Amino acid sequence: MMNRIFHLSVVKNYRNRIMALISTPLFLLCSTGFAQQHDTIAKITPIGTSKIWGKVDGMAIEGLVQGPSAASAPLQVACVFEYTEGDIFNPPALPAQLNGMVHLDHALKGQITALRKSGMFAGHYLETILITPPKGALKAPRLLLIGLGDRNQFHADIMTAVGAIALREATRLGVSRFSFASDIKDAGINSPTEVVTANVVKGIILAYRTQLYLQQQHLAPVHPIIKATLLAGPAFFETSGEGIKESIASFNH
DSSP states (O other), rough: HHHHHHHHHHHHHHHHHHHHHSSSOOOHHHTTTTSSSSSOOOOOTTEEEEEEEEEEEEEEEEEEEEETTTTSSSSSEEOOOOOTTTTTTTTTTTOOGGGGHHHHHTTTHHHHHHHHHHHHSSOOOTTEEEEOOOOTSSSSSEEEEEEOOGGGGOOOGHHHHHHHHHHHHHHHHHHHHEEEEOOTTTTTOOOHHHHHHHHHHHHHHHHHHHHHHHHHTTTSOOOOOOOOEEEETTTHHHHHHHHHHHHHHHHHO
């Protein structure tokens, strides 16, 4: 009798869990990374929320809940892997309504896909291409794409070099601030958000300190970067913030 009662209890609990999943909106399942092993479910932060998590050498590091097509900055940086057919549109990539790279591609009338599919921009590791979007297509007047290489070889350590490339290109273009989107979750890659973000910030700070040194030695023009904005999805804002703070603290102690 006790075994039967226990069995019924287990079945009931299992059924309740399944019903909870079914009733959970798609937005929450996807944007919280429900099936992601590296991130725990976090609170959903409203779109448009921003916070300065800290400063290093006069450069503010900001977090912003926004997609790269809607973020306002003189330069928007976004990252893509080497092309595979339909990679940004089909699972495991996030659904279109949650996928920042899909929004960018649509805003540019499919030109990001066209460039990648043709091989004109292959997305090799640290490969870059600078795009000047038609007026009004994006909030940013310039878009820099940085390649992440083979998606099957991705690991969080490479994001330090990616962050450094973003900063160097921003200083080369003479902008005072820029916005950065890793787009790794959008691509369906199971990655540790806090570590990825910390490494991006590490690369940005290291590259900026090198730039400041060159300026002090009169080997580069003086173009201060006053703010670097890291974009995050609604479920990853706080986790990204922890990565940003961790990285800043390692330079400020």
